[in-house]
Amino acid sequence: MDITINILLTIATAATPLLIAAIGELVVERSGVLNLGVEGMMIMGAVGGFGASYLTGSPWIGLLAAIAMGAVFSLLFAVMTLSLATNQVATGLSLTLLGLGLSGMMGTSFVGQPGERLPNLEIPGLTSIPVVGRLLFGQDPIFYISIALTAAVMWFLFKTRTGLTLRSIGDSHTSAHALGIQVIRYRYLAVIFGGACAGLAGGHLSLVYTPQWVENMTAGRGWIALALVVFASWRPWRVLAGAYIFGAVWIGQLHAQAFGIPVPSQFLSSLPYLATVVVLVLISRNKRLTMMNTPASLGQPFVPDR
Amino acid sequence: MKKLLIALMTTTAAVSLAASAEAADKLKACWVYTGPIGDFGYSYQHDQGRLEVEKALGDKVETAYLENVSEGPDADRAFERLAREGCKIIFGTSFGFMDPEVKVAKKFPKVMFEHATGYKTGDNLGIYNARFYEGRYVLGQIAAKESKAGVAGYIVSFPIPEVVMGINSFMLGAQSINPNFKAKIVWVNSWFDPGKEADAAKALFDQGADIIVQHTDSTAALQVAEERKLHGFGQSSDMIKFAPNAALTSLTDEWGPYYISRVQAALDGTWKPDNVWLGIKDGAVKLAPFTNMPDDVKAMAEATAKKIAGGWNPFTGPVAKQDGTPWLKDGEVADDGTLLGMNFYVKGVDDKLPQ
16 A cells, blocks of 8 residues: 555656646747746746855745746747747757756756755645545645646636636637737747746656756756646646646656566657557547647747738 | 867967967876766776876876767767867777777777777777676675575666676676576666666665666666665765665776876876776775675675686586576686677576567
């Protein structure tokens, strides 16, 4: 029983950063902007979070710093692509490269310094309930934020008027503009929200997952988050499912190896990617629905008439 | 960022040629790393070696490095750029730089090249390596003494001879104390991904291992050991700060003395391509102070390290292969060629080697 709970807890830790970064990017893409800089914003969040926590001694300040760092860094992308109408793909890619380099430079003095871990939730009486106690009431704070964030984004996009406006901008920015909606302002806010989420995901890595700073510590998680958004056909609950499937298969294959199941480890290592793609393709195989969900003006620059 | 600086330096190379005439007596020594120098592991330790060269030889040398160079066509360009920039001696520090270095070394016969952990040499290309397996034998003995369950978790990167050799040496060390010792092996197929390494450590602990060994570069697994109040070993650099109660020792790489001697030889004009495999006795493989263990275990570990430094090889027979067929006869010592190409497990390893 204990081992099952431990496995579930490990899966949640592995899935949380992917989920947060992907949910943020989902909102960005729903507004019609493609930001390929997730990896870069994430690593900036990781270094900012660790740095602030290390310097102040408080991982909570680190958490806020990670969010702020991601948001500020995404602002760079917003100014370039929205105000100066540069190519989104190229700008996003350079954001990733810049983030990886800049974070390495900023983090030089943090290398080899142990960090403080964000404490797990501890509710007297509830956390100690057998079996479900630790799962429901004993995880790290960012886990709860990630679940709440997913629910909030679902509600915002599909139940509020502002969410509807945001989606309409993503589908046709010219029509939205003609209706008097301030396209650029909405997109700015969406991009900054995405950056804050990516920063938080990075903060999860350097404050919870592995409390330390090392260069390149995101190790491609930003790219996985980007892929999740597409395979989940821009639906929040599918992003949640995708992140947890990925985490579950990844942790599962580690246990399979430790257990001594004679399957080549290279195959097992590729399994999470494979399984996530297959499952998400299966649940989104309704072509008409997928077309409807794809933001039609995704990646196209918008220059309002002057 | 450093890369960018070096790129800028390349473009201004022509301008600085005139300037370098007056600094011609300064020897330029350069390094190529596959990882970031901020990994606090393998590449970090090589860079510490570079800094030691700067410190020891002072204004007689000038150093430069390229980090995060991927093992492939990118490496060709990296080595060529350094050679064109006026580097007189270039160290390639990763196995995958072997073929690119062979190629570039032929193009620049006047530049001295050195390659770590490979096996191809040339007229101006020497090779160097460290016998990490020597240290792993000691780790195996400590693990067998300290593990209550008699099971270690072993996190590994890729099935190359270097890694297989380490697993075998660890197991031989452990079996010399407890013949029934077991190791659970998990391949993460990455040299460096703190998250994955932490997950692997959790999985291994969950399945009953109570001590963790790694052949990957980050401190993540040790941090998990610390959280679970269990034990583990650090890798590449001394990781005691990350796990003050969990770290038993760290297997560290000390490249400084070697780099100093080679750059000095280049300065003196006595440099020749060589093939060296340094071990505990040369100071290239070091065990960080033994901590969190009783005195008798510590004494045993120190004695074993001393014995190895004295010339004893952990791969001394009788040793059988995994399937039970004999490999080394009683007293027979494995030759370096076999070790460098090792692609089989010794008896007692509970894993199927990925091919």
